[in-house]
Amino acid sequence: MAITEQLQTLGIQIPPVPQALAAYIPSKRSGNLVFTSGQLPLVAGKLTKTGKVGKGITLPEAQAEAKQCLLNALSTLLLHIESLDQVKSVVKLGVYVACDESFTEQHLVANGASELVVQIFGEKGKHARFAIGVSSLPLDACVELEMTVEVE
Template identity: 85%
Template sequence: MAMPISDQLNALGIQIPPVPAALAAYIPSKRSGNLVFTSGQLPLVSGKLRKMGKVGKDITLEEAKEEAKQCLLNALSALLLQISSLDQIKSVVKLGVYVASDENFTEQHLVANGASELVGQIFGEKGKHARFAIGVSSLPLNASVELEMTVEVE
């Protein structure tokens, strides 16, 4: 039997943050049948961005990978508005990662690996997912990364 997700999070030294407040006219997550979709999550910590700007210009690849991890933790928090426990997640279906990039930066897929690798550490086999990583000219609040997540739940 797999380790409960809460035990796995503790082993990794990870705490799920409070749900970041919506910044516009939307809700943080929505359930439809056995799927839960998150809205785009920024790498907010206590309501603020730690880093701002474009990856490849203002932010390094390694910093951006950390921002992608924070986006993922915020998405997990948003999922908990629809389910009582992360153990109800049967499968991480898809991650969508938007990276505010300098025009010469072409490693958006490596930024997204920050989130993808963390999903694997937390969920193991259930964390294997489809994904896209797209470079964009800007994101809300001058964030470097935004992530959306779709999961299948029990």
């Protein structure tokens, strides 16, 4: 099944590319690899949630925010390719979780994005990953995600 059809089946629309918040570009292609800048869970240019996971933001809420980060990252891929059908492999995800110091389930927050990317791309979506806790993120976001993707 084509990725565009899979997105329709899942009821997912790829959002417009979020504007950069500082001096960087949303993504960069080098050969057959595309590296995204860190993507926040922005929707129409705004965060729907702010704060820290484990202190005001629940695990399920943070997983949903990680999914939005992933969709924003996918949108930046389309600056370099015509269609997500050109994705050969999702190589790596990096997930940063702004969390309370006692929160230790960053890996489960990252699963929100990891599980979604596999739903979208199937075997091509299986990836290496890191998930780390940080004291804060830009705009008081609770999650930030970067990805590396191999494209045709």
